[in-house]
Amino acid sequence: MPSPRAWIRFGSHREKHSRLSRRIYLSFIGVILLFAVMAGVLRVTTERWHHRHVVGTLRLASEALPPPGSPPPMIRRQLHKLSTQLDWNLALTNRKGNLLAATGRLVNRKVPNIGRKPIRLVRGLGPVVQLKLVDGRVLTALLPRPQRSSWYLWLIILVVAVTIGAHPLSRRITRRLERLQSGVEAVGSGDLATRVEVEGDDEIAQLARSFNQTFATLQQLVNQRSLMLATASHELRTPLTRLRMALELQTTAPRADLQQQIQRDIAELDALVGELLLASRMEVGQAAQRFEQFDLLALAAEEAAQFGLEVGGETVEMQGDRHALAVLVRNLISNAQRYGGDEIEVSVRVIDAQRAQLTVSDNGPGTAEAERDRIFEPFYRVERPPPGKTPANEKGIGLGLYLVRQIALHHGGDATCGESASGGCRFEIILSRGAENPKERVPG
Numbered sequence: 001m002p003s004p005r006a007w008i009r010f011g012s013h014r015e016k017h018s019r020l021s022r023r024i025y026l027s028f029i030g031v032i033l034l035f036a037v038m039a040g041v042l043r044v045t046t047e048r049w050h051h052r053h054v055v056g057t058l059r060l061a062s063e064a065l066p067p068p069g070s071p072p073p074m075i076r077r078q079l080h081k082l083s084t085q086l087d088w089n090l091a092l093t094n095r096k097g098n099l100l101a102a103t104g105r106l107v108n109r110k111v112p113n114i115g116r117k118p119i120r121l122v123r124g125l126g127p128v129v130q131l132k133l134v135d136g137r138v139l140t141a142l143l144p145r146p147q148r149s150s151w152y153l154w155l156i157i158l159v160v161a162v163t164i165g166a167h168p169l170s171r172r173i174t175r176r177l178e179r180l181q182s183g184v185e186a187v188g189s190g191d192l193a194t195r196v197e198v199e200g201d202d203e204i205a206q207l208a209r210s211f212n213q214t215f216a217t218l219q220q221l222v223n224q225r226s227l228m229l230a231t232a233s234h235e236l237r238t239p240l241t242r243l244r245m246a247l248e249l250q251t252t253a254p255r256a257d258l259q260q261q262i263q264r265d266i267a268e269l270d271a272l273v274g275e276l277l278l279a280s281r282m283e284v285g286q287a288a289q290r291f292e293q294f295d296l297l298a299l300a301a302e303e304a305a306q307f308g309l310e311v312g313g314e315t316v317e318m319q320g321d322r323h324a325l326a327v328l329v330r331n332l333i334s335n336a337q338r339y340g341g342d343e344i345e346v347s348v349r350v351i352d353a354q355r356a357q358l359t360v361s362d363n364g365p366g367t368a369e370a371e372r373d374r375i376f377e378p379f380y381r382v383e384r385p386p387p388g389k390t391p392a393n394e395k396g397i398g399l400g401l402y403l404v405r406q407i408a409l410h411h412g413g414d415a416t417c418g419e420s421a422s423g424g425c426r427f428e429i430i431l432s433r434g435a436e437n438p439k440e441r442v443p444g
Contacts, residue, residue, distance in 0.1 A: 032159050032162045033159070061082045061090075065079070066078055068137065075100055076101040079092055087144070089102075090106065090140065091142075093111055093137065095137065097111070104142065105125065109125075128141070128142055173204070176204050179196060179197065180208055192218060192222060195216075196208045196212060239272070246258045246262045291321055292319065294317075294318070294320070294322050295316065296316040296317075296318050296325070297315050300348050307337060309344055309346055314348065316356045317433070318434055319434040320431065328403070328429065329358070332401075333346065333360060335400055340362025341364040341365075341424055344360065344361070345359075351430070354433055356430075362420065362424040363423070363424045375417060376415060376417075379398035379399065380402075408429050412431070413430035416428050
């Protein structure tokens with residue numbers, strides 16, 4: 001049963017998400033209300049413009065009216081003429097409000113007084129506009145009835161529909177964020193296997209994919225680190241045991257061969273610790289960058305001489321981490337001696353102005369095609385070494401070829417394993433000779 005603190009934390013998260021959902025919901029409503037206000041403002045502005053147009057037209061029409069005191073037939077004739085031209089019903093009244101002349105539906109009707117209103121919708125007539133002339137007379141115009149507009153109704157329906165539909169939409173968005181937060185909290189509590197369900201193809205879905213990729217990488221690094229610690233504790237125990245026994249024997253009965261054995265065990269311990277440290281730094285991309293100018297052919301020849309081998313090829317001037325590349329050459333030759341045949345060839349050549357190639361070949365039994373990429377994985381070992389090639393005291397911990405590829409990638413290249421002409425293994429290492437950023441991979 002969850003603890004009270006867990007329930008409080010869960011409740012606080014729900015409260016946060018409910019606030020987020022409420023803000024999204026209110027944002028939807030706010031946008032719709034803003035749209036409604038803007039539509040209302042547009043409608044009012046349109047009506048005012050229409051009134052100014054009507055009043056301006058009436059003012060121009062009033063200039064064509066006969067002056068006060070003209071005969072009634074003349075006034076009626078001119079008013080009919082204006083009414084026909086404007087397609088409006090017109091009425092002209094005197095100062096006292098008595099009807100002087102009228103047309104259409106304003107004939108024999110009492111002309112309404114709309115006061116100061118610009119346009120008034122008179123019951124039984126329609127929209128009416130009045131203009132008081134300079135001489136005191138009033139010109140009234142009955143405009144055609146506008147077509148019934150249902151935009152107000154549609155606007156209300158739209159606001160109601162969005163108000164109802166925005167809530168589940170906002171909850172759907174925040175629900176996906178809730179699941180994402182739950183996944184982050186699960187990973188934070190130590191469950192690195194947690195993954196978030198990816199829904200859709202929007203920004204939240206992309207965030208979920210990034211979350212899954214990030215923590216998959218994190219889980220892989222943690223697993224590799226755990227495996228490295230377990231393997232290191234096992235592999236370090238053997239030379240430490242031999243060293244302890246040699247020291248005990250040296251104390252009771254000093255011998256020259258025991259002294260040599262102690263030195264070999266110390267060297268093996270130093271090499272194991274160095275490989276583990278370098279592998280750990282390579283994993284997180286924190287390997288020391290001691291890039292300098294050197295000759296790759298000379299470097300390879302120096303390392304190969306320790307194994308009694310010669311290097312063929314040509315001089316290759318390049319920039320890189322000399323110490324890391326020495327480890328790369330050493331691991332390749334050591335691997336060939338352990339698992340390959342007796343004939344080992346090492347060569348260096350220039351590919352172009354940007355790239356160089358280091359090749360190490362042997363005449364051993366080779367590696368199955370399905371394993372040629374797996375041998376570069378950390379702690380992976382081929383289970384079928386040639387008879388007599390791997391004594392118990394020379395076993396590696398499975399990091400040699402892994403470091404080879406990581407160092408090559410660190411120098412803008414890659415490492416691959418193929419088949420040599422004699423059927424053994426052929427390792428090809430592509431390296432950047434001097435790119436501004438050696439970590440940027442050079443196309444192969």
